[in-house]
Amino acid sequence: MNDERRTIRVTINGQVFERAVAPNLLLSDFIRHEAELTGTHVGCEHGVCGACTILYESQPARSCLMLAVQADGARLETIESLAKGDALHPLQTAFWEKHGLQCGYCTPGILMTMKAFLAETPNPSEAEIRVALSGNLCRCTGYQQIVEAVRHAAALLSAARVAP
Amino acid sequence: MKPPSFAYRDPATLEDALALLAANADARPLAGGQSLMPMLNFRLVHPPMIVDLNRISALAGIVIGADGVNIGAMTRQRDAERHAGLARDWALLMEALRHVGHIQTRSRGTVGGSLAHNDPAAELPAVMLALDAVMIVRSAVGTRKIAATDFFVSLLTTALKAGELLVSIHLPHPPRHAGFGFAEIARRHGDFALAAAAVVVSRGGNHARVVATGMGEGPRRILEAEAALVEGKFSDAAITAAAAAVSTAVEPVDDLHAPAWYRKKIAGVMAARACRDAITRMAGQTNE
Ligand code: FES
Ligand code: FES
Numbered sequence: 001m002n003d004e005r006r007t008i009r010v011t012i013n014g015q016v017f018e019r020a021v022a023p024n025l026l027l028s029d030f031i032r033h034e035a036e037l038t039g040t041h042v043g044c045e046h047g048v049c050g051a052c053t054i055l056y057e058s059q060p061a062r063s064c065l066m067l068a069v070q071a072d073g074a075r076l077e078t079i080e081s082l083a084k085g086d087a088l089h090p091l092q093t094a095f096w097e098k099h100g101l102q103c104g105y106c107t108p109g110i111l112m113t114m115k116a117f118l119a120e121t122p123n124p125s126e127a128e129i130r131v132a133l134s135g136n137l138c139r140c141t142g143y144q145q146i147v148e149a150v151r152h153a154a155a156l157l158s159a160a161r162v163a164p
Numbered sequence: 165m166k167p168p169s170f171a172y173r174d175p176a177t178l179e180d181a182l183a184l185l186a187a188n189a190d191a192r193p194l195a196g197g198q199s200l201m202p203m204l205n206f207r208l209v210h211p212p213m214i215v216d217l218n219r220i221s222a223l224a225g226i227v228i229g230a231d232g233v234n235i236g237a238m239t240r241q242r243d244a245e246r247h248a249g250l251a252r253d254w255a256l257l258m259e260a261l262r263h264v265g266h267i268q269t270r271s272r273g274t275v276g277g278s279l280a281h282n283d284p285a286a287e288l289p290a291v292m293l294a295l296d297a298v299m300i301v302r303s304a305v306g307t308r309k310i311a312a313t314d315f316f317v318s319l320l321t322t323a324l325k326a327g328e329l330l331v332s333i334h335l336p337h338p339p340r341h342a343g344f345g346f347a348e349i350a351r352r353h354g355d356f357a358l359a360a361a362a363v364v365v366s367r368g369g370n371h372a373r374v375v376a377t378g379m380g381e382g383p384r385r386i387l388e389a390e391a392a393l394v395e396g397k398f399s400d401a402a403i404t405a406a407a408a409a410v411s412t413a414v415e416p417v418d419d420l421h422a423p424a425w426y427r428k429k430i431a432g433v434m435a436a437r438a439c440r441d442a443i444t445r446m447a448g449q450t451n452e
Pocket of ligand 2: 103107
């Protein structure tokens with residue numbers, strides 16, 4: 001019915017993606033199908049599971065609840081931005097070492113949420129961690145290990161900050 | 165699921181947005197998208213046009229003045245939650261915001277969007293009733309100021325007419341030495357409330373607001389509970405009477421989250437907790 005398209009420019013992980021898109025294209029689909037960054041997962045597509053969480057202008061947001069056209073001119077970060085080559089980000093190391101994932105479907109959304117959370121709250125209590133995780137569903141782990149992993153990540157990150 | 169197709173406009177000024185809404189009666193304004201986007205993804209709504217308000221920077225921002233605070237409708241919930249200037253007189257709003265969804269939804273979700281959507285289990289409409297908020301509404305033909313008590317009409321329904329936009333929210337200063345309380349029970353943190361209560365009290369001002377929400381048509385001031393607090397001079401017995409009045413007044417229905425009898429009961433418990441917190445905080449502010 002509406003075949004109008006808009007050309008948008010979106011910066012994802014420092015790279016500019018310019019595409020002509022329909023206004024009803026979800027940002028999550030833009031990231032996965034247009035930018036071909038499939039690390040951002042789509043679980044529910046109605047804002048409940050958190051799997052699609054990205055950083056939108058440094059703030060965690062659900063990419064299934066945004067239109068791609070709204071991100072014209074914006075700066076996004078996805079899970080692909082964390083590791084530098086083969087070097088894992090401390091969050092990834094912590095989740096690996098503490099078994100913070102099983103199938104891994106929820107993990108990208110959780111890591112992006114935790115990246116922003118730990119930047120704001122470097123020494124979180126367990127209660128704060130659980131509240132911060134409340135917007136991300138995990139069907140596998142029972143969360144226990146995720147909480148452990150976040151605590152470990154906080155320690156790794158502060159060690160990295162004081163290291164010369 | 166994917167949204168249906170629609171025409172998309174993202175005006176940079178309020179005037180342009182109002183003109184678009186005036187010319188397109190079925191157009192839907194899009195604020196933070198944390199309610200409308202799921203409805204689009206589910207195809208519960210099929211608007212021919214979306215008028216995106218996110219590029220209108222003049223609609224966002226918090227301005228504190230002599231007569232209270234004005235909160236732009238497009239202010240992100242996360243920005244309001246972190247705004248230190250609200251802590252002294254409007255801490256109730258900041259506390260309630262922590263119960264609104266999750267970090268990821270609050271960084272996009274707006275204060276005005278939640279109010280205009282008026283989900284019966286949302287926290288912010290209840291807070292507006294407790295703080296005697298005034299909604300500032302604009303259309304292509306003029307401005308209206310609507311008291312919160314008149315704004316929230318019923319389930320997902322407000323006093324907004326076609327072509328009107330909620331542009332800002334005015335919160336007056338609460339009476340001197342006021343205390344506030346907010347209590348909520350939800351299945352998980354960030355879920356919609358099964359029952360919640362927002363309370364503002366001031367002994368000197370003989371002032372009490374008791375709002376229950378999460379049940380029936382949405383938030384309601386419970387006048388019997390307010391009277392019980394004031395007449396009972398904010399004593400323990402007054403709290404018990406106020407809580408009982410809340411339990412009696414609310415009209416929950418059975419749904420898959422909880423039976424009606426349970427909600428009626430916990431509505432009273434939440435009211436008692438919020439009253440107790442409010443009265444304690446008020447007592448802590450007696451000097452000056
Ligand atoms: S896919 Fe976006 S919240 Fe589930
Ligand atoms: S690890 Fe499988 S959903 Fe979380």
